[in-house]
Amino acid sequence: MTALIAGGGVAGMTMALTCHQIGVPAVVLESVRSLAPLGVGINLQPNAIRELIDLGLEEDLNAIGIEATEWALVGRNGNDVWSEPRGRLAGYRWPQYSVHRGELQMLLYRTVLDRMGPDAMRTGHRVTGYRTSPDGVTALVDTRDGGSTEVSGSVLLAGDGLHSAVRSQMYPDQPEPQWGGAVLWRGASYGPPIRSGASFTLVGSLDQRFIHYPISAPDPETGLQLQNWIAELSFDPSKGWRQSDWNRQVDTDAFLPAFEDWQFDWLDIPSLVRGAPAVWEFPMVDRDPVERWVDGRVCLLGDAAHVMYPVGSNGASQAIIDARVMGAMFLDHGVNSNALEAFESALIEPMSSLVLRNRGNGPVGILGVVDERCGGIFDDINDVIPRAEIEAFMANYKAAAGFAIDQLNSAPSTIAPGAQVVN
Protein backbone atom coordinates (compact mmCIF):
# COMPACT_ATOMS: atom_id res chain seq x y z
CA MET A 1 0.00 0.00 0.00
CA THR A 2 2.75 2.48 -0.85
CA ALA A 3 1.80 6.16 -1.22
CA LEU A 4 3.81 7.90 -3.93
CA ILE A 5 4.29 11.61 -3.29
CA ALA A 6 5.29 14.00 -6.08
CA GLY A 7 7.22 16.99 -4.69
CA GLY A 8 9.23 17.41 -1.50
CA GLY A 9 7.86 20.83 -0.53
CA VAL A 10 5.89 21.56 2.63
CA ALA A 11 2.88 19.55 1.39
CA GLY A 12 4.87 16.56 0.17
CA MET A 13 7.14 16.29 3.17
CA THR A 14 4.30 16.66 5.71
CA MET A 15 2.43 14.00 3.74
CA ALA A 16 5.42 11.65 4.01
CA LEU A 17 5.73 12.20 7.79
CA THR A 18 1.99 11.68 8.21
CA CYS A 19 2.14 8.42 6.25
CA HIS A 20 4.99 7.29 8.47
CA GLN A 21 3.03 8.18 11.62
CA ILE A 22 0.05 6.05 10.58
CA GLY A 23 2.02 3.12 9.19
CA VAL A 24 1.72 3.76 5.45
CA PRO A 25 4.93 3.23 3.42
CA ALA A 26 5.66 6.32 1.33
CA VAL A 27 8.18 7.52 -1.24
CA VAL A 28 8.78 11.18 -2.12
CA LEU A 29 9.79 11.91 -5.72
CA GLU A 30 11.40 15.38 -5.81
CA SER A 31 12.61 17.04 -8.98
CA VAL A 32 15.62 18.98 -7.67
CA ARG A 33 18.91 17.13 -7.27
CA SER A 34 19.56 18.41 -3.81
CA LEU A 35 17.25 20.37 -1.59
CA ALA A 36 18.43 23.83 -0.53
CA PRO A 37 16.78 26.25 1.93
CA LEU A 38 15.07 28.40 -0.73
CA GLY A 39 12.52 31.18 -0.27
CA VAL A 40 12.19 33.67 2.54
CA GLY A 41 9.60 33.99 5.31
CA ILE A 42 6.27 32.26 5.69
CA ASN A 43 3.69 32.26 8.46
CA LEU A 44 2.33 29.09 9.95
CA GLN A 45 -1.11 29.53 11.49
CA PRO A 46 -2.10 27.80 14.76
CA ASN A 47 -4.08 25.11 12.91
CA ALA A 48 -0.93 24.05 11.04
CA ILE A 49 1.32 24.35 14.10
CA ARG A 50 -1.03 22.03 15.94
CA GLU A 51 -0.45 19.42 13.24
CA LEU A 52 3.34 19.84 13.29
CA ILE A 53 3.30 19.47 17.08
CA ASP A 54 1.26 16.29 16.65
CA LEU A 55 4.05 15.14 14.35
CA GLY A 56 6.51 15.66 17.24
CA LEU A 57 8.19 18.77 15.80
CA GLU A 58 7.55 21.34 18.55
CA GLU A 59 11.15 21.66 19.75
CA ASP A 60 12.51 21.81 16.22
CA LEU A 61 10.08 24.57 15.30
CA ASN A 62 11.23 26.63 18.25
CA ALA A 63 14.77 26.30 16.96
CA ILE A 64 14.00 27.62 13.45
CA GLY A 65 11.13 30.05 13.94
CA ILE A 66 9.70 32.74 16.12
CA GLU A 67 6.31 32.79 17.77
CA ALA A 68 4.26 35.60 16.23
CA THR A 69 2.35 37.71 18.74
CA GLU A 70 0.80 40.56 16.76
CA TRP A 71 -0.77 41.20 13.34
CA ALA A 72 -1.03 44.86 12.39
CA LEU A 73 -2.26 46.92 9.45
CA VAL A 74 -0.69 50.36 9.22
CA GLY A 75 -1.75 53.22 6.95
CA ARG A 76 0.47 54.82 4.36
CA ASN A 77 1.31 57.62 6.84
CA GLY A 78 2.48 55.19 9.51
CA ASN A 79 -0.66 55.27 11.71
CA ASP A 80 -2.34 52.07 12.88
CA VAL A 81 -5.48 50.83 11.14
CA TRP A 82 -5.77 47.60 13.08
CA SER A 83 -3.77 45.52 15.48
CA GLU A 84 -4.69 42.19 16.99
CA PRO A 85 -2.86 39.61 19.08
CA ARG A 86 -1.94 36.37 17.37
CA GLY A 87 -1.31 32.78 18.39
CA ARG A 88 -1.47 31.94 22.09
CA LEU A 89 -1.84 35.61 23.03
CA ALA A 90 -5.07 35.66 21.02
CA GLY A 91 -6.42 32.64 22.90
CA TYR A 92 -5.41 29.81 20.57
CA ARG A 93 -4.17 26.66 22.24
CA TRP A 94 -1.30 26.62 19.73
CA PRO A 95 1.09 29.37 18.64
CA GLN A 96 1.50 30.98 15.24
CA TYR A 97 5.06 30.88 13.87
CA SER A 98 7.00 32.96 11.41
CA VAL A 99 9.74 30.89 9.84
CA HIS A 100 12.09 30.85 6.89
CA ARG A 101 10.39 28.68 4.27
CA GLY A 102 13.67 27.01 3.35
CA GLU A 103 14.50 26.21 7.00
CA LEU A 104 11.07 24.63 7.42
CA GLN A 105 11.49 22.57 4.27
CA MET A 106 14.95 21.42 5.41
CA LEU A 107 13.59 20.54 8.87
CA LEU A 108 10.87 18.41 7.31
CA TYR A 109 13.40 16.85 4.93
CA ARG A 110 15.83 15.93 7.74
CA THR A 111 12.94 14.46 9.74
CA VAL A 112 11.79 12.35 6.77
CA LEU A 113 15.35 10.99 6.38
CA ASP A 114 15.74 10.34 10.13
CA ARG A 115 12.39 8.63 10.59
CA MET A 116 11.91 6.91 7.24
CA GLY A 117 15.45 6.36 5.96
CA PRO A 118 17.12 7.57 2.74
CA ASP A 119 15.02 5.36 0.44
CA ALA A 120 11.90 7.39 1.29
CA MET A 121 13.29 10.42 -0.53
CA ARG A 122 14.31 10.29 -4.18
CA THR A 123 15.76 13.63 -5.27
CA GLY A 124 16.52 14.27 -8.95
CA HIS A 125 13.23 12.48 -9.77
CA ARG A 126 10.88 14.74 -11.71
CA VAL A 127 7.37 13.36 -12.09
CA THR A 128 6.21 14.00 -15.65
CA GLY A 129 2.85 12.21 -15.54
CA TYR A 130 1.05 9.06 -14.41
CA ARG A 131 -0.97 6.02 -15.41
CA THR A 132 -3.80 5.07 -13.11
CA SER A 133 -5.73 1.77 -12.97
CA PRO A 134 -8.37 0.38 -10.60
CA ASP A 135 -5.65 -1.38 -8.55
CA GLY A 136 -2.84 1.13 -8.46
CA VAL A 137 -0.95 3.95 -10.06
CA THR A 138 2.36 4.41 -11.83
CA ALA A 139 4.30 7.66 -11.70
CA LEU A 140 6.29 8.47 -14.83
CA VAL A 141 9.60 9.99 -13.80
CA ASP A 142 12.56 11.71 -15.47
CA THR A 143 15.75 11.06 -13.51
CA ARG A 144 18.76 13.27 -12.84
CA ASP A 145 21.03 11.23 -15.17
CA GLY A 146 18.84 12.10 -18.14
CA GLY A 147 17.01 8.77 -18.07
CA SER A 148 13.47 7.92 -17.13
CA THR A 149 11.81 5.40 -14.87
CA GLU A 150 8.42 4.35 -13.52
CA VAL A 151 7.47 3.98 -9.87
CA SER A 152 4.29 2.13 -8.85
CA GLY A 153 2.17 2.43 -5.72
CA SER A 154 -1.38 2.45 -4.38
CA VAL A 155 -1.96 6.19 -4.76
CA LEU A 156 -0.11 9.21 -6.14
CA LEU A 157 -0.36 12.40 -4.07
CA ALA A 158 0.72 15.40 -6.11
CA GLY A 159 2.39 18.09 -4.00
CA ASP A 160 4.40 19.37 -6.96
CA GLY A 161 3.47 23.01 -6.52
CA LEU A 162 2.36 25.89 -8.71
CA HIS A 163 3.60 24.32 -11.97
CA SER A 164 2.38 20.81 -11.11
CA ALA A 165 3.04 18.31 -13.90
CA VAL A 166 0.35 16.04 -12.46
CA ARG A 167 -2.25 18.80 -12.61
CA SER A 168 -1.16 19.53 -16.20
CA GLN A 169 -1.94 15.92 -17.12
CA MET A 170 -5.35 16.18 -15.42
CA TYR A 171 -6.03 19.54 -17.08
CA PRO A 172 -4.02 19.65 -20.32
CA ASP A 173 -5.83 22.78 -21.48
CA GLN A 174 -5.56 24.77 -18.26
CA PRO A 175 -4.45 28.37 -18.80
CA GLU A 176 -1.18 29.76 -17.45
CA PRO A 177 -1.32 30.94 -13.80
CA GLN A 178 -3.61 33.94 -13.45
CA TRP A 179 -1.85 37.22 -12.62
CA GLY A 180 -4.00 39.94 -11.04
CA GLY A 181 -1.47 42.78 -11.38
CA ALA A 182 0.55 42.64 -8.14
CA VAL A 183 4.28 41.94 -8.07
CA LEU A 184 6.12 40.95 -4.90
CA TRP A 185 9.79 41.61 -4.20
CA ARG A 186 10.97 39.50 -1.30
CA GLY A 187 14.05 39.57 0.86
CA ALA A 188 15.37 39.13 4.40
CA SER A 189 17.66 41.58 6.21
CA TYR A 190 18.97 42.05 9.73
CA GLY A 191 17.50 44.99 11.60
CA PRO A 192 16.41 46.13 15.07
CA PRO A 193 13.14 44.64 16.40
CA ILE A 194 10.04 46.72 15.66
CA ARG A 195 6.70 46.90 17.55
CA SER A 196 6.42 43.78 19.73
CA GLY A 197 9.56 42.23 18.23
CA ALA A 198 7.31 39.45 16.92
CA SER A 199 4.79 41.43 14.85
CA PHE A 200 3.50 40.88 11.35
CA THR A 201 3.10 44.41 9.99
CA LEU A 202 1.57 45.46 6.70
CA VAL A 203 2.07 49.12 5.80
CA GLY A 204 0.39 50.95 2.93
CA SER A 205 -2.65 50.50 0.77
CA LEU A 206 -4.06 47.97 -1.66
CA ASP A 207 -1.85 48.97 -4.59
CA GLN A 208 1.39 49.67 -2.74
CA ARG A 209 2.35 47.92 0.44
CA PHE A 210 5.22 46.68 2.53
CA ILE A 211 4.98 43.58 4.68
CA HIS A 212 7.39 42.94 7.45
CA TYR A 213 7.88 40.25 10.10
CA PRO A 214 10.88 38.85 11.96
CA ILE A 215 11.87 35.22 11.39
CA SER A 216 14.50 34.90 14.10
CA ALA A 217 14.95 35.87 17.73
CA PRO A 218 17.24 38.87 18.32
CA ASP A 219 20.92 37.98 18.20
CA PRO A 220 22.11 38.14 21.83
CA GLU A 221 25.21 40.13 20.83
CA THR A 222 23.89 42.59 18.23
CA GLY A 223 20.21 42.72 19.23
CA LEU A 224 19.33 42.44 15.53
CA GLN A 225 16.72 40.08 14.11
CA LEU A 226 16.44 38.51 10.67
CA GLN A 227 13.45 40.36 9.21
CA ASN A 228 11.43 39.04 6.32
CA TRP A 229 10.03 41.74 4.05
CA ILE A 230 7.89 41.93 0.94
CA ALA A 231 7.48 45.09 -1.16
CA GLU A 232 4.40 44.95 -3.34
CA LEU A 233 3.27 47.13 -6.24
CA SER A 234 0.28 46.76 -8.54
CA PHE A 235 0.33 47.15 -12.31
CA ASP A 236 -2.13 46.88 -15.15
CA PRO A 237 -2.60 43.10 -15.51
CA SER A 238 -3.45 43.41 -19.21
CA LYS A 239 0.22 44.29 -19.87
CA GLY A 240 1.34 40.80 -18.81
CA TRP A 241 4.39 39.87 -16.76
CA ARG A 242 7.32 37.50 -16.94
CA GLN A 243 6.95 33.82 -16.14
CA SER A 244 6.14 33.12 -12.49
CA ASP A 245 9.07 31.56 -10.68
CA TRP A 246 9.63 31.74 -6.92
CA ASN A 247 13.37 31.91 -7.51
CA ARG A 248 13.95 34.83 -9.90
CA GLN A 249 16.64 37.02 -8.36
CA VAL A 250 16.60 40.73 -9.28
CA ASP A 251 18.08 44.01 -8.05
CA THR A 252 16.10 46.69 -6.22
CA ASP A 253 15.76 49.27 -9.05
CA ALA A 254 12.40 47.89 -10.12
CA PHE A 255 10.64 48.85 -6.89
CA LEU A 256 12.81 50.69 -4.34
CA PRO A 257 12.25 54.20 -5.83
CA ALA A 258 8.52 53.82 -5.07
CA PHE A 259 9.33 53.19 -1.37
CA GLU A 260 12.19 55.69 -1.04
CA ASP A 261 10.23 58.04 1.29
CA TRP A 262 8.66 55.25 3.36
CA GLN A 263 10.66 56.07 6.46
CA PHE A 264 8.99 56.19 9.85
CA ASP A 265 10.61 56.65 13.23
CA TRP A 266 9.86 52.96 13.95
CA LEU A 267 10.69 51.44 10.54
CA ASP A 268 13.11 52.56 7.83
CA ILE A 269 11.96 50.64 4.76
CA PRO A 270 14.63 51.74 2.25
CA SER A 271 17.49 50.83 4.57
CA LEU A 272 15.92 47.47 5.41
CA VAL A 273 15.59 46.69 1.68
CA ARG A 274 19.18 47.77 1.00
CA GLY A 275 20.39 45.45 3.75
CA ALA A 276 19.15 42.30 2.02
CA PRO A 277 21.85 40.17 0.42
CA ALA A 278 19.42 39.06 -2.33
CA VAL A 279 15.98 40.03 -3.61
CA TRP A 280 13.52 37.77 -5.41
CA GLU A 281 10.71 38.88 -7.67
CA PHE A 282 7.42 37.01 -7.89
CA PRO A 283 4.33 38.12 -9.77
CA MET A 284 1.44 37.26 -7.45
CA VAL A 285 -0.35 34.47 -9.28
CA ASP A 286 -2.92 31.81 -8.58
CA ARG A 287 -4.92 29.37 -10.67
CA ASP A 288 -8.63 29.19 -11.23
CA PRO A 289 -10.23 26.55 -8.99
CA VAL A 290 -10.93 23.22 -10.70
CA GLU A 291 -13.90 20.89 -10.26
CA ARG A 292 -11.91 17.77 -9.36
CA TRP A 293 -8.58 17.13 -7.64
CA VAL A 294 -8.88 13.38 -8.05
CA ASP A 295 -8.32 11.24 -11.11
CA GLY A 296 -8.68 7.57 -10.11
CA ARG A 297 -5.81 6.93 -7.68
CA VAL A 298 -4.20 10.32 -8.12
CA CYS A 299 -4.95 13.41 -6.03
CA LEU A 300 -3.60 16.96 -5.97
CA LEU A 301 -2.68 18.62 -2.69
CA GLY A 302 -1.07 21.85 -1.48
CA ASP A 303 -0.35 24.48 -4.14
CA ALA A 304 -0.88 21.93 -6.92
CA ALA A 305 -4.52 21.75 -5.84
CA HIS A 306 -5.27 25.31 -4.72
CA VAL A 307 -2.42 27.76 -5.18
CA MET A 308 -3.66 31.09 -3.84
CA TYR A 309 -2.47 34.66 -3.43
CA PRO A 310 -0.35 34.76 -0.27
CA VAL A 311 -2.45 37.58 1.22
CA GLY A 312 -3.81 35.58 4.15
CA SER A 313 -0.54 33.78 5.01
CA ASN A 314 -2.21 30.43 4.51
CA GLY A 315 -0.49 28.67 1.54
CA ALA A 316 2.01 26.72 3.63
CA SER A 317 -0.44 26.24 6.51
CA GLN A 318 -3.03 24.76 4.18
CA ALA A 319 -0.41 22.48 2.59
CA ILE A 320 0.17 21.04 6.07
CA ILE A 321 -3.56 20.72 6.77
CA ASP A 322 -4.08 18.96 3.43
CA ALA A 323 -1.50 16.32 4.28
CA ARG A 324 -3.05 15.70 7.69
CA VAL A 325 -6.60 15.48 6.36
CA MET A 326 -5.38 13.02 3.73
CA GLY A 327 -3.83 10.94 6.53
CA ALA A 328 -7.16 10.97 8.39
CA MET A 329 -8.89 9.77 5.21
CA PHE A 330 -6.39 6.89 4.88
CA LEU A 331 -7.29 5.89 8.44
CA ASP A 332 -11.00 5.94 7.59
CA HIS A 333 -10.94 4.36 4.13
CA GLY A 334 -7.52 2.72 3.54
CA VAL A 335 -4.91 3.84 1.04
CA ASN A 336 -7.17 3.88 -1.98
CA SER A 337 -9.31 6.04 -4.24
CA ASN A 338 -12.11 6.23 -1.63
CA ALA A 339 -9.74 8.10 0.67
CA LEU A 340 -8.82 10.49 -2.14
CA GLU A 341 -12.48 11.12 -2.94
CA ALA A 342 -13.26 11.77 0.73
CA PHE A 343 -10.33 14.21 0.95
CA GLU A 344 -11.58 16.06 -2.10
CA SER A 345 -15.16 16.22 -0.76
CA ALA A 346 -13.94 17.64 2.54
CA LEU A 347 -11.72 20.38 1.13
CA ILE A 348 -12.36 21.33 -2.47
CA GLU A 349 -15.27 23.67 -1.82
CA PRO A 350 -13.79 25.66 1.06
CA MET A 351 -10.41 25.88 -0.66
CA SER A 352 -11.86 27.02 -3.98
CA SER A 353 -13.74 29.76 -2.13
CA LEU A 354 -10.56 30.76 -0.30
CA VAL A 355 -8.63 31.04 -3.59
CA LEU A 356 -11.29 33.43 -4.88
CA ARG A 357 -11.57 35.30 -1.60
CA ASN A 358 -7.79 35.90 -1.55
CA ARG A 359 -8.10 37.55 -4.99
CA GLY A 360 -10.18 40.12 -3.12
CA ASN A 361 -7.17 40.77 -0.83
CA GLY A 362 -8.26 38.48 2.02
CA PRO A 363 -7.97 40.15 5.44
CA VAL A 364 -6.06 43.06 3.92
CA GLY A 365 -9.20 44.07 1.97
CA ILE A 366 -10.10 46.39 4.84
CA LEU A 367 -7.39 48.76 3.55
CA GLY A 368 -9.52 49.20 0.42
CA VAL A 369 -12.34 50.49 2.61
CA VAL A 370 -9.90 52.89 4.32
CA ASP A 371 -8.67 54.10 0.91
CA GLU A 372 -12.23 54.68 -0.27
CA ARG A 373 -13.22 56.65 2.81
CA CYS A 374 -10.16 58.86 3.34
CA GLY A 375 -7.61 58.21 0.60
CA GLY A 376 -5.55 56.22 3.12
CA ILE A 377 -4.53 59.29 5.16
CA PHE A 378 -5.96 59.68 8.67
CA ASP A 379 -5.00 60.66 12.18
CA ASP A 380 -7.34 58.37 14.10
CA ILE A 381 -8.74 55.32 12.36
CA ASN A 382 -11.91 55.48 14.50
CA ASP A 383 -12.85 58.62 12.59
CA VAL A 384 -12.74 56.61 9.36
CA ILE A 385 -14.12 53.18 10.13
CA PRO A 386 -15.77 51.89 13.32
CA ARG A 387 -13.83 49.22 15.20
CA ALA A 388 -16.81 46.85 15.13
CA GLU A 389 -16.79 46.93 11.32
CA ILE A 390 -13.12 45.90 11.17
CA GLU A 391 -13.69 43.22 13.82
CA ALA A 392 -16.52 41.65 11.83
CA PHE A 393 -14.41 41.69 8.64
CA MET A 394 -11.49 39.93 10.35
CA ALA A 395 -13.65 37.31 12.09
CA ASN A 396 -15.27 36.45 8.80
CA TYR A 397 -11.91 35.83 7.11
CA LYS A 398 -10.56 33.64 9.92
CA ALA A 399 -13.65 31.44 9.84
CA ALA A 400 -13.29 30.98 6.06
CA ALA A 401 -9.59 30.14 6.32
CA GLY A 402 -10.19 27.51 9.02
CA PHE A 403 -8.46 29.18 11.91
CA ALA A 404 -11.35 30.64 13.88
CA ILE A 405 -10.27 30.38 17.54
CA ASP A 406 -13.19 28.48 19.07
CA GLN A 407 -13.55 26.16 16.11
CA LEU A 408 -9.87 25.19 16.22
CA ASN A 409 -9.53 24.98 20.01
CA SER A 410 -12.48 22.61 20.32
CA ALA A 411 -11.72 20.44 17.27
CA PRO A 412 -10.46 16.92 17.99
CA SER A 413 -7.00 15.94 16.68
CA THR A 414 -7.01 15.33 12.94
CA ILE A 415 -5.08 12.12 13.61
CA ALA A 416 -5.48 10.43 16.98
CA PRO A 417 -2.22 9.47 18.71
CA GLY A 418 -1.24 5.90 17.84
CA ALA A 419 -3.78 5.50 15.02
CA GLN A 420 -2.58 3.09 12.32
CA VAL A 421 -3.93 2.16 8.92
CA VAL A 422 -4.87 -1.51 8.72
CA ASN A 423 -4.97 -2.99 5.26
Ligand SMILES: Cc1cc2nc3c(=O)[nH]c(=O)nc-3n(C[C@H](O)[C@H](O)[C@H](O)COP(=O)(O)OP(=O)(O)OC[C@H]3O[C@@H](n4cnc5c(N)ncnc54)[C@H](O)[C@@H]3O)c2cc1C
Ligand atom coordinates in the same frame (compact mmCIF):
# COMPACT_ATOMS: atom_id res chain seq x y z
C1 LIG B 1 11.74 27.64 -4.31
C2 LIG B 1 10.46 28.10 -3.66
C3 LIG B 1 10.49 29.28 -2.90
C4 LIG B 1 9.32 29.73 -2.29
N1 LIG B 1 9.38 30.86 -1.54
C5 LIG B 1 8.26 31.31 -0.91
C6 LIG B 1 8.31 32.47 -0.08
O1 LIG B 1 9.35 33.09 0.08
N2 LIG B 1 7.16 32.88 0.52
C7 LIG B 1 5.98 32.21 0.34
O2 LIG B 1 4.94 32.60 0.89
N3 LIG B 1 5.91 31.08 -0.40
C8 LIG B 1 7.02 30.62 -1.04
N4 LIG B 1 6.95 29.50 -1.81
C9 LIG B 1 5.66 28.81 -1.93
C10 LIG B 1 5.27 28.06 -0.67
O3 LIG B 1 6.32 27.21 -0.27
C11 LIG B 1 4.03 27.26 -0.96
O4 LIG B 1 2.97 28.15 -1.31
C12 LIG B 1 3.50 26.45 0.21
O5 LIG B 1 4.51 26.06 1.08
C13 LIG B 1 2.77 25.18 -0.30
O6 LIG B 1 3.73 24.20 -0.53
P1 LIG B 1 3.68 23.03 -1.58
O7 LIG B 1 4.48 21.93 -0.97
O8 LIG B 1 2.31 22.74 -2.04
O9 LIG B 1 4.46 23.62 -2.85
P2 LIG B 1 5.97 24.07 -2.99
O10 LIG B 1 6.51 24.64 -1.75
O11 LIG B 1 6.05 24.88 -4.22
O12 LIG B 1 6.76 22.68 -3.23
C14 LIG B 1 6.67 21.94 -4.41
C15 LIG B 1 7.84 20.97 -4.46
O13 LIG B 1 7.66 20.11 -5.59
C16 LIG B 1 8.84 20.05 -6.34
N5 LIG B 1 8.43 19.79 -7.72
C17 LIG B 1 7.93 20.66 -8.62
N6 LIG B 1 7.61 20.03 -9.76
C18 LIG B 1 7.90 18.72 -9.56
C19 LIG B 1 7.75 17.54 -10.35
N7 LIG B 1 7.25 17.61 -11.59
N8 LIG B 1 8.14 16.35 -9.83
C20 LIG B 1 8.64 16.28 -8.57
N9 LIG B 1 8.80 17.35 -7.79
C21 LIG B 1 8.41 18.55 -8.26
C22 LIG B 1 9.50 21.41 -6.10
O14 LIG B 1 10.89 21.36 -6.34
C23 LIG B 1 9.16 21.67 -4.64
O15 LIG B 1 10.10 21.09 -3.78
C24 LIG B 1 8.08 29.01 -2.44
C25 LIG B 1 8.07 27.82 -3.20
C26 LIG B 1 9.25 27.36 -3.81
C27 LIG B 1 9.22 26.07 -4.62
